[in-house]
Structure formats: C-alpha cells, structure tokens
Amino acid sequence: MRPSKSTSKSRGNETVSVLRFRLEPTKEQEQKLFRTFFLCRKLYNQALEDRVMSYREKGITIHYTDQQNRLPVWKREHPEYQEVHSQVLQNVLQRLDQAFVNFFEKRAKFPKFKNKFMFRSITYPQARDTYFHDNQVYLPKIGWVRMRAHLPFDPASVKIINVKFHDGKWYVNLTSVTKTIAPRTETCKSVGIDLGLLSLVATSDGEFFENPKWLQKSEKRLKRMQRQLSRKKKGSKNRQKAKHKLQGVHDHVANQRKDHLHKISRSLVDRYDLICMEDLQVKEMMKNHRLAKSIGNASWGKLATYLEYKAKNAGKHLIKVPPHYTSQRCSGGCGTIVKKNLSVRLHQCPTCGLEIDRDVNAAINILHRGLEIRHQAS
Numbered sequence: 316m317r318p319s320k321s322t323s324k325s326r327g328n329e330t331v332s333v334l335r336f337r338l339e340p341t342k343e344q345e346q347k348l349f350r351t352f353f354l355c356r357k358l359y360n361q362a363l364e365d366r367v368m369s370y371r372e373k374g375i376t377i378h379y380t381d382q383q384n385r386l387p388v389w390k391r392e393h394p395e396y397q398e399v400h401s402q403v404l405q406n407v408l409q410r411l412d413q414a415f416v417n418f419f420e421k422r423a424k425f426p427k428f429k430n431k432f433m434f435r436s437i438t439y440p441q442a443r444d445t446y447f448h449d450n451q452v453y454l455p456k457i458g459w460v461r462m463r464a465h466l467p468f469d470p471a472s473v474k475i476i477n478v479k480f481h482d483g484k485w486y487v488n489l490t491s492v493t494k495t496i497a498p499r500t501e502t503c504k505s506v507g508i509d510l511g512l513l514s515l516v517a518t519s520d521g522e523f524f525e526n527p528k529w530l531q532k533s534e535k536r537l538k539r540m541q542r543q544l545s546r547k548k549k550g551s552k553n554r555q556k557a558k559h560k561l562q563g564v565h566d567h568v569a570n571q572r573k574d575h576l577h578k579i580s581r582s583l584v585d586r587y588d589l590i591c592m593e594d595l596q597v598k599e600m601m602k603n604h605r606l607a608k609s610i611g612n613a614s615w616g617k618l619a620t621y622l623e624y625k626a627k628n629a630g631k632h633l634i635k636v637p638p639h640y641t642s643q644r645c646s647g648g649c650g651t652i653v654k655k656n657l658s659v660r661l662h663q664c665p666t667c668g669l670e671i672d673r674d675v676n677a678a679i680n681i682l683h684r685g686l687e688i689r690h691q692a693s
C-alpha cells in the first residue's frame with residue numbers, strides 16, 4: 316500500500332475523494348487498536364452467528380436495523396464492547412450487512428466467520444473537523460495519533476476515517492466529500508477586510524460582521540463553568556463530572572463559532588472577486604499581549620483558512636497584505652498618519668478632514684494595498 320495515494324470520483328454535484336496517509340501510533344495506542352480489532356471481530360462473528368441461528372431455528376431473516384437495536388443488549392452482556400466507540404461498532408454491523416447484500420446479489424459467497432488476519436481495519440463513519448490538528452488525527456477511544464499528512468486537505472470535508480493495519484504498517488484513509496461548485500458569474504468587485512476584536516470583520520464597503528449575541532452568551536457560560544470547575548476538589552467525582560460537562564459545552568461553542576465564520580466567509584466569497592486581508596503571521600508579531608489572550612486570534616486564523624479555500628474553490632482571489640500602519644494611515648488619499656489608541660473608534664484626519672470608522676479606514680487601506688500588489692504582479 317502506498318501512502319498519500321489519492322483517488323477521487325464525481326457523484327452528481329459532489330466529489331468523493333480518498334486520501335491515504337501513514338499513521339504513527341505509540342506502542343500504547345497500537346495495543347488499543349489491536350484490542351479494538353479483536354472486539355470488532357468478536358462482534359462481527361457474534362452478529363453473523365445471530366443471523367445464521369435465527370434463520371436456521373426460526374426461519375427469520377434478521378436485518379441490519381434489528382442488529383443495531385440489539386447492540387445495547389450485547390453491550391450489557393459484554394461490557395468490554397464499551398472500549399470501542401459506538402459508531403465503530405455500528406459500522407461492524409454495517410459491514411456484515413453489506414456482506415449479506417453482496418451474497419444475495421450474487422457478487423460474493425456466503426459471509427464467513429473472520430479470523431484475526433481477516434479483521435484489520437476499523438471505520439469511524441462520522442468524522443468531524445475537530446478530529447484534525449497539527450498532523451494528528453483524533454480517533455475516539457484511542458486518542459490523538461500522529462499522521463504523516465503530505466498533502467493538504469480540508470478537515471471540514473472529511474466524512475469518514477478508516478484505520479488499517481497492513482504489512483506491519485498503519486494507515487489512515489480519509490474520505491472527503493466536496494460540493495462541485497458551478498462557475499460563478501464574476502462580480503468584478505473587490506473588498507478589503509480588517510479583522511478586529513470589537514467587530515470581528517469590518518469591510519472597506521462599511522459593512523460589519525460582529526460576534527453574535529448567542530455566541531457571546533455561550534462564551535460567558537463557558538467561562539463561568541471553567542471557574543466552577545477550578546473550585547471543585549481535585550480528583551473528586553464532582554470534578555470529573557464537571558470536567559466532562561465543560562468539554563461538551565466547549566465543543567458546542569467551538570462549533571457555533573465555526574458555523575458563524577463559515578457564514579461570514581461564504582458571504583464575502585459570494586459577493587466579491589478579490590478579497591484583501593492582513594497577513595496574520597505579521598499581525599501576530601505586532602500584537603499586544605493582552606489582546607493575544609483574546610479569542611480573536613483563533614477566530615482570525617480560522618476565518619483566513621475558510622476564506623482561502625472557499626475563494627480557491629470558487630475561482631476567486633485572496634491577497635494577504637502587510638498590516639503595518641493600516642489603522643493609522645488616512646485612507647482619504649492624503650496618506651497622513653493619524654495616531655490613535657485602541658479606544659478611539661473614529662478616524663479623524665486633520666489634513667483632508669475625512670471622518671470614518673477606524674476599522675473601515677483600515678479596511679480601505681488594506682484594499683488599496685491588495686490592489687497595488689495585484690497590479691504589480693500583472
């Protein structure tokens with residue numbers, strides 16, 4: 316098996332592609348994976364026997380849904396199944412069902428009981444984009460596993476994760492589904508965007524995208540729960556419970572935030588052909604440490620990523636410009652540097668008299684810089 320093999324095929328207006336990367340589990344993770352194979356194989360054989368016996372003794376054909384409904388009972392009878400993620404167990408039953416479908420449609424022989432050499436892969440059928448971070452993939456019940464990702468991919472498009480052991484090596488297959496986008500009509504419009512804390516995004520057209528109230532509320536709730544957790548006794552049951560609950564809310568808020576950033580980036584890419592933004596790596600170096608602690612940074616980075624691939628998919632352009640003086644310089648054409656600290660919301664130019672929101676002023680400067688860069692490149 317070759318790593319980073321990529322296959323893709325189109326299906327209606329969707330493209331399904333599979334990327335294969337090498338996995339590098341630790342010794343401990345490897346043990347857990349082998350144990351998972353063992354338990355999945357046990358379930359597969361048990362479910363197969365269940366189908367065969369039911370047909371032989373009662374003449375009743377059992378289907379996938381019947382077996383899925385029986386899963387909780389099997390889990391009670393064999394508590395060791397709890398060690399395996401529930402979706403992985405469901406997938407085992409789906410595999411068996413597929414084996415029967417293949418048999419009934421005369422594409423394969425009657426399903427066989429599997430020995431340990433025949434069961435060397437597991438599938439997580441509902442991947443999330445939060446399962447990927449820094450060349451690692453999160454396999455529920457196994458942990459964060461190192462992954463040699465040679466090719467770039469969009470974590471949000473990954474729907475299925477399949478882990479395989481072959482010839483003494485570990486592999487992960489990532490199945491992505493992306494919408495095939497119809498070519499858009501050009502809008503011939505350009506925009507500059509300024510990323511801030513007060514407003515998440517301000518555009519050179521004077522539009523603002525705020526963090527919505529419900530998101531602020533969720534974030535407040537998260538902070539409150541963090542404080543409550545810190546007051547609970549270390550190692551106590553209550554602390555464990557609170558920790559678990561906190562993780563749930565944390566994931567929920569992260570997803571809400573992402574949804575919101577997806578909406579903003581979609582709205583901008585739909586309406587503009589050229590989007591200019593600040594180069595965040597440089598902005599990062601300029602940042603002041605109190606601001607750095609803010610949630611802003613994480614959101615900015617995500618928004619930049621979303622804009623980048625959405626623009627690319629839609630055949631549009633994203634230009635990153637150096638952020639120096641974008642908030643101080645007057646965008647009215649006079650170029651005067653108007654110093655102002657963060658509390659000053661209005662840009663007032665003593666030279667040309669321009670009065671404009673400080674973030675919109677910055678966004679216009681960013682647009683001008685982007686257009687300059689574009690002009691020089693062509």
Ligand SMILES: [Zn+2]
Nearest residue numbers: 645649664667
């Ligand atoms: Zn001016």
